[in-house]
Amino acid sequence: MLDLSEYKALIFDLDGTLVNSMPAHLEAWQHASQIHHFPFDKTWLGSKGGMPSRNIVKLINDRYELTLDPEQVSQTKAQHFATIRDHCELIPATAKLLCDYYNKKKIAIGTGSQRENALKLLQGKSIEHCFDVLISANDVSEHKPHPATFLAAAKALGVSPKQCVVFEDAELGFEAAHRAGMALIKVDKNGQLQSENA
Numbered sequence: 001m002l003d004l005s006e007y008k009a010l011i012f013d014l015d016g017t018l019v020n021s022m023p024a025h026l027e028a029w030q031h032a033s034q035i036h037h038f039p040f041d042k043t044w045l046g047s048k049g050g051m052p053s054r055n056i057v058k059l060i061n062d063r064y065e066l067t068l069d070p071e072q073v074s075q076t077k078a079q080h081f082a083t084i085r086d087h088c089e090l091i092p093a094t095a096k097l098l099c100d101y102y103n104k105k106k107i108a109i110g111t112g113s114q115r116e117n118a119l120k121l122l123q124g125k126s127i128e129h130c131f132d133v134l135i136s137a138n139d140v141s142e143h144k145p146h147p148a149t150f151l152a153a154a155k156a157l158g159v160s161p162k163q164c165v166v167f168e169d170a171e172l173g174f175e176a177a178h179r180a181g182m183a184l185i186k187v188d189k190n191g192q193l194q195s196e197n198a
Contacts, residue, residue: 002097002195007183008163010101011153012094012131014111014118016049016169017187019125021088025049028081036073038066049170050112050144052137053077078117086124091191094167098130108133108153110166112143133157144172147180154180167193 016022033040048056053074061068111118115136122128133156140148154164166177169187177184186194
């Protein structure tokens with residue numbers, strides 16, 4: 001059992017941390033790659049977890065010397081993801097922590113997803129009421145690995161960064177938590193938790 005007594009606030013990433021949605025996101029990227037004719041590199045795209053889709057399309061353009069429309073491609077990806085997101089399951093270890101600390105500590109979501117998509121994913125799992133604050137890609141101008149998402153969550157919760165612990169599954173999120181000066185608990189590919197000090 002993790003000892004979180006020293007922290008006033010818990011900040012959860014969403015995709016891959018609370019909900020096992022990364023396989024669905026990758027399926028949606030594969031669908032978008034077929035529609036818009038760009039290479040589908042599962043490992044590379046998986047490493048961009050936590051980054052808004054529009055930003056990923058810009059990286060795809062840079063990587064393959066393409067001129068894809070980020071808005072159009074991300075919309076195609078989002079539309080396909082919407083058809084399969086209900087099949088995504090909660091990750092047991094983080095879902096249990098959420099239940100254990102609900103109404104006991106301040107809790108936020110800090111995600112690179114668009115607000116509408118994040119809300120629908122949370123509502124689909126009936127956990128949207130468990131959070132005091134939701135910081136999405138719409139709420140900050142700089143995204144993970146920039147610390148803005150987590151710092152905005154701390155500010156909205158009314159706590160200092162040092163009073164926060166972040167739960168994250170992706171490298172971009174790990175860096176963002178470190179840069180925010182927050183403690184970090186990593187969620188591995190098997191949904192196991194690994195504590196790490198900021």
